[in-house]
Amino acid sequence: xxxxxxxxxxxxxxxxxxxxxxxxxxxxxxxxxxxxxxxxxxxxxxxxxxxxxxxxxxxxxxxxxxxxxxxxxxxxxxxxxxxxxxxxxxxxxxxxxxxxxxxxxxxxxxxxxxxxxxxxxxxxxxxxxxxxxxxxxxxxxxxxxxxxxxxxxxxxxxxxxxxxxxxxxxxxxxxxxxxxxxxxxxxxxxxxxxxxxxxxxxxxxxxxxxxxxxxxxxxxxxxxxxxxxxxxxxxxxxxxxxxxxxxxxxxxxxxxxxxxxxxxxxxxxxxxxxxxxxxxxxxxxxxxxxxxxxxxxxxxxxxxxxxxxxxxxxxxxxxxxxxxxxxxxxxxxxxxxxxxxxxxxxxxxxxxxxxxxxxxxxxxxxxxxxxxxxxxxxxxxxxxxxxxxxxxxxxxxxxxxxxxxxx
Amino acid sequence: xxxxxxxxxxxxxxxxxxxxxxxxxxxxxxxxxxxxxxxxxxxxxxxxxxxxxxxxxxxxxxxxxxxxxxxxxxxxxxxxxxxxxxxxxxxxxxxxxxxxxxxxxxxxxxxxxxxxxxxxxxxxxxxxxxxxxxxxxxxxxxxxxxxxxxxxxxxxxxxxxxxxxxxxxxxxxxxxxxxxxxxxxxxxxxxxxxxxxxxxxxxxxxxxxxxxxxxxxxxxxxxxxxxxxxxxxxxxxxxxxxxxxxxxxxxxxxxxxxxxxxxxxxxxxxxxxxxxxxxxxxxxxxxxxxxxxxxxxxxxxxxxxxxxxxxxxxxxxxxxxxxxxxxxxxxxxxxxxxxxxxxxxxxxxxxxxxx
Numbered sequence: 001x002x003x004x005x006x007x008x009x010x011x012x013x014x015x016x017x018x019x020x021x022x023x024x025x026x027x028x029x030x031x032x033x034x035x036x037x038x039x040x041x042x043x044x045x046x047x048x049x050x051x052x053x054x055x056x057x058x059x060x061x062x063x064x065x066x067x068x069x070x071x072x073x074x075x076x077x078x079x080x081x082x083x084x085x086x087x088x089x090x091x092x093x094x095x096x097x098x099x100x101x102x103x104x105x106x107x108x109x110x111x112x113x114x115x116x117x118x119x120x121x122x123x124x125x126x127x128x129x130x131x132x133x134x135x136x137x138x139x140x141x142x143x144x145x146x147x148x149x150x151x152x153x154x155x156x157x158x159x160x161x162x163x164x165x166x167x168x169x170x171x172x173x174x175x176x177x178x179x180x181x182x183x184x185x186x187x188x189x190x191x192x193x194x195x196x197x198x199x200x201x202x203x204x205x206x207x208x209x210x211x212x213x214x215x216x217x218x219x220x221x222x223x224x225x226x227x228x229x230x231x232x233x234x235x236x237x238x239x240x241x242x243x244x245x246x247x248x249x250x251x252x253x254x255x256x257x258x259x260x261x262x263x264x265x266x267x268x269x270x271x272x273x274x275x276x277x278x279x280x281x282x283x284x285x286x287x288x289x290x291x292x293x294x295x296x297x298x299x300x301x302x303x304x305x306x307x308x309x310x311x312x313x314x315x316x317x318x319x320x321x322x323x324x325x326x327x328x329x330x331x332x333x334x335x336x337x338x339x340x341x342x343x344x345x346x347x348x349x350x351x352x353x354x355x356x357x358x359x360x361x362x363x364x365x366x367x368x369x370x371x372x373x374x375x376x377x378x379x380x381x382x383x384x385x386x387x388x389x390x391x392x393x394x395x396x397x398x399x400x401x402x403x404x405x406x407x
Numbered sequence: 408x409x410x411x412x413x414x415x416x417x418x419x420x421x422x423x424x425x426x427x428x429x430x431x432x433x434x435x436x437x438x439x440x441x442x443x444x445x446x447x448x449x450x451x452x453x454x455x456x457x458x459x460x461x462x463x464x465x466x467x468x469x470x471x472x473x474x475x476x477x478x479x480x481x482x483x484x485x486x487x488x489x490x491x492x493x494x495x496x497x498x499x500x501x502x503x504x505x506x507x508x509x510x511x512x513x514x515x516x517x518x519x520x521x522x523x524x525x526x527x528x529x530x531x532x533x534x535x536x537x538x539x540x541x542x543x544x545x546x547x548x549x550x551x552x553x554x555x556x557x558x559x560x561x562x563x564x565x566x567x568x569x570x571x572x573x574x575x576x577x578x579x580x581x582x583x584x585x586x587x588x589x590x591x592x593x594x595x596x597x598x599x600x601x602x603x604x605x606x607x608x609x610x611x612x613x614x615x616x617x618x619x620x621x622x623x624x625x626x627x628x629x630x631x632x633x634x635x636x637x638x639x640x641x642x643x644x645x646x647x648x649x650x651x652x653x654x655x656x657x658x659x660x661x662x663x664x665x666x667x668x669x670x671x672x673x674x675x676x677x678x679x680x681x682x683x684x685x686x687x688x689x690x691x692x693x694x695x696x697x698x699x700x701x702x703x704x705x706x707x708x709x710x711x712x713x714x715x716x717x718x719x720x721x722x723x724x725x726x727x728x729x730x731x732x733x734x735x736x737x738x739x740x741x742x743x744x745x746x747x748x749x750x751x752x753x754x755x756x757x758x759x760x761x762x
Contacts, residue, residue, distance in 0.1 A: 048729070048730075049729070049730070049731055050675070050677065085712065086712060086730055088677070089672060090672055090673055090675065090677075091576070091666065091668055091669075091670050091672060091673045092662060092666045092668075092673050095666050095668070096466075096467070096470065096705075096709075099463045099466060100463060100709075102463075103461055103462060103463035104461070104463050116575075117574065117575070117576060117670040117672050117673075118672075120575070120576065120578065120668060120670070121576075121666060121667075121668040121670070123578075124578065124667070125667075185568075185573070186563070186573055186574040186575070187573070187574060187575045214563065214564070215563065215574075
């Protein structure tokens with residue numbers, strides 16, 4: 001145990017420096033821990049290592065965003081200190097590093113912590129501690145529950161919302177709809193499926209077949225054949241990239257030609273459409289809320305130009321085709337504006353209050369006419385998407401922005 | 408002969424320079440109890456210096472103790488019995504899930520669970536030990552490796568989903584201090600882990616000190632000679648496997664209480680490797696080494712991240728040194744300087760100083 005104590009003293013001395021921050025004498029505003037006249041401290045977790053390390057791009061890009069903000073003088077004169085920790089996508093590790101961020105580093109809020117299981121592990125803790133847990137990087141629908149969890153808020157359109165929008169489109173555009181659903185058997189799949197059922201409302205009996213697969217299954221071939229046998233004319237494809245490509249290919253192979261709706265999770269051209277075969281992917285419908293850097297039509301827009309300039313100056317090593325960089329820029333901008341809106345009242349309560357009163361906030365890199373809206377009862381910032389059809393070798397946006405605001 | 412594996416070599420070295428003296432000598436017993444007393448006092452210092460003994464640090468120390476128990480379990484198997492396991496993360500996961508399911512579905516209080524978890528994991532470990540008997544050295548390592556990969560997938564399996572909650576895992580309540588003791592959740596968790604750890608270490612020390620312990624080590628050193636001397640090699644190996652799994656499972660159950668959440672992603676293959684690293688770094692075939700291993704696992708992973716940040720932001724070096732590079736460099740240096748682990752290295756250094 002003497003080693004325990006020694007190790008303990010060692011770690012104590014490391015953190016002693018961080019505790020040594022003095023309190024200002026005449027403060028400009030009201031503060032909780034993690035904020036002062038000169039500084040705002042934000043905590044962040046991201047898998048820089050482990051199975052989900054591809055998401056590490058987001059953390060690095062967010063860091064680059066705050067660097068730009070600080071170079072331009074910070075937020076209302078305060079510099080942002082962004083402390084990003086690796087949790088390797090492992091929930092126990094997330095609990096450990098988040099406790100470190102909240103209790104040792106004393107951050108004002110957590111921002112854009114990534115992953116559904118990892119955020120689930122800290123959900124109760126953050127709310128018991130009353131520390132803002134804002135704009136999470138996960139599309140599960142459970143983050144928008146202000147009654148039970150008033151300190152937690154998501155950001156991107158949740159899976160539920162997206163599925164409701166597909167359901168609306170199906171009912172409007174397909175005659176005599178008969179829907180077949182292929183679903184990954186986990187919380188992500190169930191979120192989509194519930195959304196579809198809610199969106200169909202009294203037409204829920206239009207779902208004629210519902211089959212599932214496990215992440216561990218080698219293929220979804222037999223599932224797709226089962227779906228075809230149901231004589232459905234709509235295929236709702238709730239799959240992750242590898243299985244999405246398999247399902248698209250198999251659908252074409254067996255000569256099934258339904259109206260094909262593919263979830264936003266698997267819209268990557270490189271990882272899904274190309275392996276599935278472009279000839280097999282024509283006409284598939286999916287939903288978008290962010291601009292795609294490979295889409296030429298945005299090249300002349302102001303936000304795309306600003307984004308490219310930022311990429312070149314602050315994030316030069318990153319791959320501009322990686323959607324993570326666009327996502328990070330947009331979500332960090334939302335946080336930036338929320339903090340700006342707090343003015344000189346940087347208390348945790350006010351931060352949540354401001355996060356819950358974003359009205360038609362225009363965020364760069366979101367598709368035109370998609371804005372961020374929240375209220376004391378609406379903790380789903382983005383609830384609009386635009387549908388797109390796969391044509392040739394890219395997605396072509398069509399129709400108007402569709403939303404599920406206030407749901 | 409199957410002495411080709413690294414753990415066997417380490418075991419032989421540890422025989423040459425006995426680091427496991429703490430198992431038998433009475434003087435170190437007094438040391439151990441002294442340290443337990445220190446362990447009891449530490450959280451109380453929180454009332455005097457709350458900034459240094461914060462709840463977070465107590466939580467971190469609880470995590471260290473949990474890992475120390477898991478590493479001890481692995482040490483009983485690998486260090487004292489010479490069987491290599493790359494899959495103890497699986498038993499850790501099974502223990503955590505057993506506890507979580509009993510709490511969540513059956514509604515049992517957390518403090519009644521550890522014996523049940525121990526029995527469940529003992530049985531699973533024992534059963535796994537039966538076929539494992541035919542496998543030696545690297546082949547056993549491979550079989551346990553497969554186990555470590557399989558368990559997280561099994562936890563997600565459809566037919567078990569009602570029980571395990573699938574990928575969503577199970578959210579639990581944190582253990583509350585009993586009898587209205589005026590302790591914070593983290594203080595109580597610390598004491599709870601400390602109590603369990605002391606009991607388990609005391610039991611392990613007793614086991615190793617006696618006939619069974621000598622038989623286990625005889626099998627490790629030369630199983631053929633051991634069987635000639637009348638030791639039932641098969642029985643000892645399977646039972647050791649069971650006990651080892653039980654220890655690691657209890658650690659898993661404690662972690663389920665500490666984190667208050669279990670999910671398959673928590674028990675990936677890297678957990679098994681961390682335990683093995685903790686074992687080798689702390690000291691193979693050394694009880695004290697297991698504690699050091701537990702501390703190392705938590706502390707070094709933490710500090711390697713701080714160090715990596717320090718290199719990047721404070722020193723302003725032009726290259727990105729990832730936490731795992733720091734971790735790797737540290738491991739290499741440690742293995743070079745202290746090939747018998749920290750416990751072994753300290754024992755050798757101590758002897759040299761006294762000379």
